[in-house]
Amino acid sequence: MTDFNASEAENDGNDDLYEHYRFVADKGQQPLRVDKYLMNKVENATRNKIQKAAKDGNIFVNDVAVKSSYKVKGNDVVTVLFEHPPYEQLLVPEDIPINIVYEDEEVLVVNKPAGMVVHPGHGNYSGTLINALTFHFDNLPNNSSNRPGLVHRIDKDTSGLLVVAKTEAAMTHLSRQFFNKSTEREYVALVWGNVEEDSGTIEGNIGRHPKNRLQNTVYEGDDADRGKPAITHFKVLERLGYVTLVSCNLETGRTHQIRVHLKHIGHTLFNDERYGGERILKGTHFSKYKQFVENCFKVLPRQALHARTLGFEHPQTGEMLRFEAPIPEDMESCLAKWRNYSKHVIE
Structure with a gap:
């Protein structure tokens, strides 16, 4: 996710922009300023940064650029677009040691140390477990959030075990187990x-x-x-x-x-x-x-x-x-x- 802190030039259209956030307002959404709406949706985003993004033409509602005073209503599609891809999509493999507990052709079980972020995101675009996994393993399957191999996650400062999928079939099977609460x-x-x-x-x-x-x-x-x-x-x-x-x-x-x-x-x-x-x-x-x-x-x-x-x-x-x-x-x-x-x- 972006930090709303880029000094983007104003854009007349959105053809060359990358989507960083997309939210669909609930059907019963009461009219609410778009800057306040995004404050409630985007972790670590300040109102000043959101207002600057609106001023720079990076906030859209139903594909139309809006000012920060725009009132979000039910079923509105709110997107935040920038000229650069989301940082977590700029995934750079890094030679970081991984404590592998178990490995075969389908799965990998990792013991994550405290202090390591599982996947890139706001404020953490390197040094993550996924940066390490993509260095050590080729062709890991993407999950629904385009995160290679990741089936579940634990917090940065929590230590312990994670299972990683090495194939598409394993990703589907393991994801279903977590969804069905059978793990x-x-x-x-x-x-x-x-x-x-x-x-x-x-x-x-x-x-x-x-x-x-x-x-x-x-x-x-x-x-x-x-x-x-x-x-x-x-x-x-x-x-x-x-x-x-x-x-x-x-x-x-x-x-x-x-x-x-x-x-x-x-x-x-x-x-x-x-x-x-x-x-x-x-x-x-x-x-x-x-x-x-x-x-x-x-x-x-x-x-x-x-x-x-x-x-x-x-x-x-x-x-x-x-x-x-x-x-x-x-x-x-x-x-x-x-x-x-x-x-x-x-x-």
Whole structure:
């Protein structure tokens, strides 16, 4: 996706422009300025950048260039066009090492390190897993978003397992498994607070946060039908006083699902900056404790989430394959500190 930050010349027509965004307004869309409409749709886009794009003639409604004051109505087709292709389409293969857990002619299972973005997008046009995959493998099939080999994804600062399709048949078969929720995906997460129930299920529609477009949220009450259905099953693995280690199994795969669902029940992921977990949410006010937590943050400078287990049916043989990636060193070091702290300090 573009960042709306290019200094494009004004265009009289759109023959030589590339489509970066396309949105079809809902049938019941109330009239809303197009700059505000796009603010709600495009992650990380500021109103100033959107207004500049409109001024430069890059925002169209029903194939006609519009000003930022244009009111979007039901069924309007809103597009953003620029003279350059979307950056994620300018995919450059890069010689980046990949930790391959399993490989055959059809599929590839990768253990992604924390800090690696899965696919190019806003602000991350190189150094991604797909940049690495396209260097090491030829002719990977494109998914519906033109992303080679990609069947599913995990967040940048989440570590763990991903399956990659090497053939068109594998892409179709695996995508159907994820759609039908027949895959097995288990994550381990360190969360703030003592999770009282030994196990449980969190259900709640997840959608974009109305006030913070970088976050998702659970919709409930009168808004319960907004967003998309999401189900997370959890089980306590270890209680460590002010934090708890839990295992989460996904029945659905919404963006930030575990992070959003666990925050919703009052247990934000440890050091999850986007959702407020980088602050001390449980514990004492003693300076020694604050220093201890700061040291934990330094050891684990990301959200404490790891995709540990992945299971799926092999697209060719039909065999059920299961893989497990050990908890990585940064997360284990943090857990070791909490185990020692809870053993010696918390009664």
